[in-house]
Amino acid sequence: MKQMIVKMALPLLVVCLVFSAFSASARAASEEKHWERWIQRHAHPLDSSDASSKDLRFLKKALKGKRIVQLGETTHGAGEFNATKVRMIKYLHEELGYDVLAFESGFTDTNASYLNMDQLTSKSTMKKSIYPVWHTEDVVELFAYMKEQKEKGDPLILTGFDIQSMKNSFNDAANQWVNAVDPEKAELLSQSENDFSTLVTNSNTFDEFAQKKETLVKNYQELIKFAETHASELKAHLPKEPKAYDIFLHSLQLRIDVMETYMLEEMKEKLKDYSENIEDFTFYMRDRMMAEQFQWVAETLYPKKKIIVWGHNYHLRKQNTKMMMDWVALNGPNMGDYLPERLKKQTYTIGIYAYSGASLDSSDNKTVTPVTSPPPTGSLEALLKAADHPAVFVDVLHTKNKKGTSWMYTPRTALYWGFMEEQMILKEQYDGVIWLEHITPSVIIK
Template sequence: MKRMIVRMTLPLLIVCLAFSSFSASARAASEEKYWGSWIERHAQPLDASNASNKDLRFLKKVLKGKRIVQLGETTHGAGEINATKVRMIKYLHEELGYDVLAFESGFPDTNASYLNMDQLTPKSTMKNSIYAVWHTEDVVELFDYMKEQKEKGDPLILTGFDIQSMKNSFNDAATHWVKAVDPEKAELLSQSENDFSTLVTDSNTFDEFSQKKEKLVKNYQKLIKFTKTHAELKENLPKEPKAYEMFMHSLQLRIDVMETYMLEEMKEKLEEYPENIEDFSFFMRDRMMAEQFQWVADTLYPKKKIIVWGHNYHLRKQNTKMIKDWVQLNGPNMGDYLPEQLKKQTYTIGIYAYSGASLDSSDNKTVKPVTSPPPSESLEALLKAADRPAVFVDFLHTKNKKGTSWMYTPRTALYWGFTEEQMILKEQYDGVIWLEHITPSVIITPSVIIK
């Protein structure tokens, strides 16, 4: 009987879904003439030349009740995107009380660098804390600002939520802290950090990897025990709130990454692939980033308002609901993995560009042009109707009507400015920033940073 019901119901369901999709598309097609005029009236112009930041005052209303603001980006390598985010971050900190900035960079590195900020130049803090794609002239301004705010007694606290690491950043700082208490344990930490950074690349078989991993896990467990039983180490850490919690969590994170993410990385290196898509290291990274961010928001800074800096792909609300993402797998992203209680506190902003070019993060040198003109009726093409160089459009507080049905129907938007993705915008973002033109970031070379 159940099989008969399924055989009868399934074709009807398919017909209903097809009709529903057709009806939505037909309605959207009939309402296209209203879209441009709505965008022209409601898109909020952004004016970087406005020193008073009056153009950003709309954020007070838009972000009311939101503890977390996520600032995405379609590409890591565009100067105008970076500059726009830096300007918004300053406003959010000064006017709306957002006091924590969480970067898509390794948790141990960002926190260790923040704890040492007093001893570092802004450029050195940037170099030691965040990934090289953001070692740019426009992002240095942000680190100048953070140092100034800290000296004024109104700090914008830097942290991270990624699990990937930058060799030597955490190692150098943490080894220095431990050495003052126990040089032998400092040597153990330094060697463990070096071995951790090459665990997968220097292992040729799974047995070799497993043996090295087990030894390293025991090393970090010894270091955690040492930290718990030596109160004088806590006294030797930088005099910053939460320094001890950051240090302990960084050590534990090394163990967690080896037991999960690196374990899968090694299997994939040997071409042993999992059956479940979520177990691929690519998606596991997003799951673990969500776990790290949850720890930052709920445990490290539970009473503070937080700004998140990352790529659109990681930050958008639910990649599993994408019609087509850039990898064409629609696997879960960080947004999918975040708990509902954090999602309710979050306003997510995607950033896209109409024209120009950006750097490819694979080498920070290759220039990738933005598809111009963008596809017809894409997000990038539609927002050109605002006739401004930069605009913000709120989705969260916008209802579905003739002028806004483009937010509620399948829409193309460009990953990195040239790869087509398809989505219902309202499902992925609470708002978007649109820039008419972007240019490649200017990467600061290491020799310049060290000066």
């Protein structure tokens, strides 16, 4: 009897399983059709050939009440990302009154270069201030625009928020300013800057690092005291910018902060003495310190100005700790996590992704990395193809959860650097998304 029941039940079970799978597949297909229809109706086409920038007018409504706009990118090395962002920045400055541009580049370098912009060409200002991955014709155009706006009396102010210093821009500029007041202090500054740049690489033991660090900290403290006691004389020789003296003082203090925190951990990693059992602890510390620098820029340096931020999606998205899977598979805190809530409320964050093409690997600015194409089914990149336009913007912040938009509220795959899968709920990470159908590797200029 039991065998007869089993024989009768098995075919029925198979039928149920098949029907269940078919039903789930049908529901998914139906759901995706709702998503595609919504995307077709609500995605804003971007038209780079439109000199009037009428296609960007939707930003006035999307950004209402937001003092800070963050422009991300899934890879640093794509020409179309650069061109799209440059075009948006000009519109934000001219039409919506955003007057500060903060780059994911060294605070000291970007500010020193901007203060000396009058003495430099656009190309030279770019190369002295931001990381080499953005040394492209599109970005030179942006720097030419900034120079032009400054000369017209409607400046788009350049600043940065990264702690990594990869140039001698601050050393060159600051030495010139200090030398006009006290040549001996200028020599101390120059030597300290040189020693700072090689502190970790030229230290072979932790004791050696600690001794060198202690000497350098005293040097920078002496320079800060000098700057405070000779403030009026220094201000007479600094560029005629309202914030020049504050930037100079903060740059000196930042050197101390970086040595006491970030470089301390760099040295431990060099000697394989890992903090908190995390091998790349400095990776997360960099984001924490970038958040601190940006907070200083937004609340102390330019508290009344509207700010545009240029950086990678990873740093700018709102809360990496809520990612279901990030590209390093640790879901550690990013810059967005570390920002205070009061700043987050003032911020509109835009992630930028691509459907196809290739970009540069920023480790050498030479290796070409292809985008996974076609992208995974149901991914952000695949879904936005339904817009049937080469470039679109989708507002996420002002969109409620319903049939056509549930893709923003449910787990979604998106590709880091165009090929590494990450999983997130879009609504938790971005306020808007830009999608480009095709990207090509940036052309780095010499």
